[in-house]
């Protein structure tokens with residue numbers, strides 16, 4: 217059986233050895249210098265001014281939305297668009313924080329939202345922000361999405377949990393909006409077991425994410441920023457300053473174990489993404505040639521494709537069902553990410569007003585006729601051939 221995920225870490229044996237040594241010798245395992253070092257390293261890799269490390273990609277999504285609410289950039293009742301084809305914890309924080317989560321359909325050819333689909337939604341609804349998902353390492357015309365958002369005064373946030381390392385027109389995905397989120401869960405491009413991040417060039421937003429990450433207090437701000445916030449709120453006494461809670465927060469902190477792993481795994485990231493890219497092209501060349509079975513996937517507009525998993529959208533439910541049957545006990549497969557969010561029970565329950573705005577959508581078709589097979593840097597040539605054979609014969 218070819219599993220979706222083969223290991224917890226890239227270079228697993230060596231990583232586990234180093235981790236064991238680190239834990240045995242560490243004097244602190246709760247949030248500390250390893251996490252802060254990883255924040256610097258990851259910001260540099262992403263090409264962002266700042267990075268805030270959190271305990272999951274879902275926490276990063278929650279923290280960025282809470283930070284925007286705390287800063288008054290979003291208010292309860294505001295409409296926020298999101299990609300209809302995504303993971304549950306992309307729209308969930310919107311709903312949890314009293315925003316109206318409006319699904320925006322994706323393109324069949326890229327599985328991602330295009331500026332055309334966004335424009336259609338903007339022409340119908342007063343959208344304040346767009347929480348775009350860069351799905352599976354792909355994107356559509358995200359440069360045009362950025363232009364459109366600027367023009368219409370829409371805050372653009374990227375959920376880049378599946379697209380670490382993809383480059384579009386010379387820019388890394390995750391750098392097109394005001395902030396982006398990443399996931400370092402097992403099976404993602406790099407793993408810290410559990411982990412996530414918010415990257416941004418906006419320092420007041422990064423500060424607020426740090427406040428949101430830990431209880432609403434200021435302990436992880438620089439001393440200059442602590443002084444600023446303390447004087448704003450007239451907190452003079454050191455007795456109270458460590459226990460003043462400035463805004464709404466949670467405890468979403470990672471541990472030193474995650475921080476240590478982050479810096480270690482980041483050393484392998486260019487090797488990892490190159491292998492994922494190569495695996496993708498090997499499968500794509502063979503499998504997408506079966507145009508009688510699968511809808512075409514467009515990816516030649518992407519400069520470097522850091523693929524997360526290999527998707528196919530079958531031309532009928534019968535073709536998809538036959539493929540599921542064929543793969544059973546041979547290759548582990550699953551629906552494309554979390555499928556069409558409007559089909560999910562949580563969405564119908566909590567955001568019913570927008571559960572039917574997309575009629576006969578591409579997201580629905582992909583939900584019903586799509587599946588994906590894992591891509592990871594440890595796939596062997598033989599395994600790739602087995603997958604190709606199953607999907608083409």
Ligand SMILES: Cc1ncc(COP(=O)(O)O)c(C=O)c1O
Nearest residue numbers: 272273274303375377399400401
């Ligand atoms: C697009 C997207 N957003 C968010 C998440 C959540 O990340 P995590 O599992 O680290 O909470 C995932 C997880 O796979 C995802 O695919």
